[in-house]
Amino acid sequence: MTITIVGAGLGGLALARVLKVNGIGAVVYEREPSRDARGQGGMLDLHAGTGQRAMREAGLIDQFHAIARPEGQDLRLLEPDGTLLLQEDTPEDAPLDRPEVDRADLRNLLLDSLPEHAVRWGHMFEHADDGLLHFTDGSTATYDLLVGADGADSRVRALLTDARPAHTGQNVVELGIPDIDRTHPDLAAMVGRGNYWVLGDGQSLSAQRNGDGRVRIYLSFYTAEDWFATSGIRFDDPAAARARLIDLFTGWDSRFTALIAACDDMVVPRSITTLPVGLTWPPTPGVTLLGDAAHLMPPVGQGANMALLDGALLGLALAARPDDFPAAVRQYEREMFERTSAAGRQSARIQEILTSPDASQKMLAFFQPG
Numbered sequence: 001m002t003i004t005i006v007g008a009g010l011g012g013l014a015l016a017r018v019l020k021v022n023g024i025g026a027v028v029y030e031r032e033p034s035r036d037a038r039g040q041g042g043m044l045d046l047h048a049g050t051g052q053r054a055m056r057e058a059g060l061i062d063q064f065h066a067i068a069r070p071e072g073q074d075l076r077l078l079e080p081d082g083t084l085l086l087q088e089d090t091p092e093d094a095p096l097d098r099p100e101v102d103r104a105d106l107r108n109l110l111l112d113s114l115p116e117h118a119v120r121w122g123h124m125f126e127h128a129d130d131g132l133l134h135f136t137d138g139s140t141a142t143y144d145l146l147v148g149a150d151g152a153d154s155r156v157r158a159l160l161t162d163a164r165p166a167h168t169g170q171n172v173v174e175l176g177i178p179d180i181d182r183t184h185p186d187l188a189a190m191v192g193r194g195n196y197w198v199l200g201d202g203q204s205l206s207a208q209r210n211g212d213g214r215v216r217i218y219l220s221f222y223t224a225e226d227w228f229a230t231s232g233i234r235f236d237d238p239a240a241a242r243a244r245l246i247d248l249f250t251g252w253d254s255r256f257t258a259l260i261a262a263c264d265d266m267v268v269p270r271s272i273t274t275l276p277v278g279l280t281w282p283p284t285p286g287v288t289l290l291g292d293a294a295h296l297m298p299p300v301g302q303g304a305n306m307a308l309l310d311g312a313l314l315g316l317a318l319a320a321r322p323d324d325f326p327a328a329v330r331q332y333e334r335e336m337f338e339r340t341s342a343a344g345r346q347s348a349r350i351q352e353i354l355t356s357p358d359a360s361q362k363m364l365a366f367f368q369p370g
Contacts, residue, residue, distance in 0.1 A: 001325060003318070004029065004133060004143035006125045006156050010103075011291030011307030012149030013110035016118055017058040018315030024322065028114075029133070029141070031124035031150075035111055042208055042216040043072060044106065044304045045098040052096070054308035057316060063109055065096065069211055072100025074194030077364060082253035085364045090194070100194065102211045103304070125155050131286070145325050146287045147314070149307075152273060154293035160281040165273035165296050167225040168351065172270045173235075173245060175217045175263035182213075184262050190255060191215055198256055199359040203248070205256055217259055219245060222355045228269045238265035274298055277344035280337050288329045290314060295340040298351040302343045310336055 003019065005012045008030035016026045032038060046052050046068070055064045070090055077086040111119065124136040133141045148156025152165055180188040190196070196207040204220045221227060234240045246257045275296040291307030314332045321328040353362045 001144040001322075002027070002142055003145045003147065004141060005147045005149050006133075007149035007151060007154075007291075007293070008032070008035075008107075008111070008119050008121075009149055009151060009291060009307065010107060010110065010304055011311040012147070013107065013114070013119075014054050014058055014308045014311030015147060015149065015290065015315045016311075017060070017110055017113050018054075018312050019318065020114060020118075021057075021059050022315065022319035024315075024319055026118070027141070028119045029123040029125060029135070030119055030121055033122045035108065035119075035121075039104070041103045043069075043100040043210055044103050045073065045100050045301055046106075046308075047301075047305050048095075048097050050305035050309045054305075054312035057312040058110070058113070060109060060113060063113075064101065064106070065099075067105045067109065067211075068096065068099035068101045069193075070094060070096055070099045071193040072195075072209065073098055074192050075367070076192055076194075076196045077360065077367070078196075078198045078253075079360050080198060080200040080249075080252040080256070082255065085360060086367055088367075089192075098301075100209075100211075105211065125150060127155070128159060128287075144286065145318075145329070148287070148289040148293045149291050149311070150293055152292045152296045154289065156287065157289060157293050159287050160284050160289060161279065163275055163279050165275055168272045168274050168298060169222050169224075169355065170272040170298070170351070171221050171223055171225075171227045172272060173219045173221075173233075173241075174266070174268040174270065175219070175242070175245075175260065176266050177215045177217070177259070177262050178264055179213045180209075180215045180262075187255075187259055187262055188215070191259075197363070198252070199354065199363055200252070201357050201359070202355075204354060204359065205249070205252075205259070207259060215259075217263060219248075219260070220354070221248075225271065228271070233269075235267055235269050238267045241267045272298060274344075274348075277348055278337075278341040280333075283326070283330050283333070285326055288314070288333060290336070294336065295344055297340075297344050297347040300347050300350045300354075302347045306340050306343050309339075 003026040005028040198205045290310035317328040317332040
């Protein structure tokens with residue numbers, strides 16, 4: 001039986017690794033030409049019961065601990081006027097409930113755990129029919145089980161459902177300060193070792209310390225879907241874009257606009273989309289989905305953890321029923337639908353808090369219930 005995975009993201013690689021641990025081969029097809037073809041994004045917090053569980057099932061928990069940053073669990077929450085609402089600093093002996101890890105480091109760990117030719121780079125999936133994959137370069141490959149791990153804009157998803165991602169009303173601009181400890185030690189001390197959130201009315205600023213010394217900064221605006229086109233911000237001119245973004249934070253504490261001013265020329269606009277919470281599809285022989293392809297959520301800490309656990313649990317289900325892949329997939333989908341629906345509802349709740357007029361106070365209550 002040929003197991004074919006489309007997409008070499010965290011979920012697809014976790015599936016391939018768990019299958020390998022259990023003596024089952026799989027091939028991963030990835031549209032990017034190489035592992036280093038593009039940046040992989042910032043930090044992830046891997047939760048003990050989901051993302052870390054997947055790393056245990058993959059036999060990689062010790063390697064994960066070696067690259068994880070426990071201090072990345074630190075949190076600071078502030079009002080736009082500079083009022084500090086919450087500061088949580090992680091003790092040295094704190095349990096690794098949600099340590100941060102660089103997404104690229106985690107992906108490389110998974111890639112390095114697979115056979116050399118397990119990932120076929122430069123293969124963009126076009127469509128599938130009658131057990132045959134078709135790629136945009138005209139090549140083909142056979143499969144018995146096709147797993148779509150190809151992210152938010154999944155092409156495999158169309159084989160199972162007509163559902164497509166919809167805009168959430170959130171638009172994000174990513175910026176960053178490289179080597180912040182050396183270049184801006186005052187801002188480095190302000191941000192701290194982990195996550196730094198400033199929540200306002202209709203917009204927010206968050207900063208996140210990365211393992212390579214870079215601080216990634218995310219400016220969120222809760223606006224119409226076409227805001228990037230109508231805002232007048234020249235994203236092709238980094239200096240002009242930074243100046244315009246600073247203007248949008250007029251009235252905020254000057255330390256926050258200083259963060260924006262200190263950023264380099266990486267300015268990346270992103271529209272945030274999600275799939276419907278609780279999305280399911282009828283059992284379909286030979287095809288299933290995992291990760292964002294199956295349950296795209298707001299970026300509030302659940303998506304990568306769910307994707308990793310999807311891959312691990314699908315791998316375990318297939319290993320437990322090597323002679324009955326359809327039954328294994330049905331078992332996986334039943335559990336995945338229930339688990340990710342709950343995670344999707346929680347993510348939607350956090351997203352609702354972030355878009356509310358009194359977001360900072362509601363988020364404080366979320367972190368300190370009662």
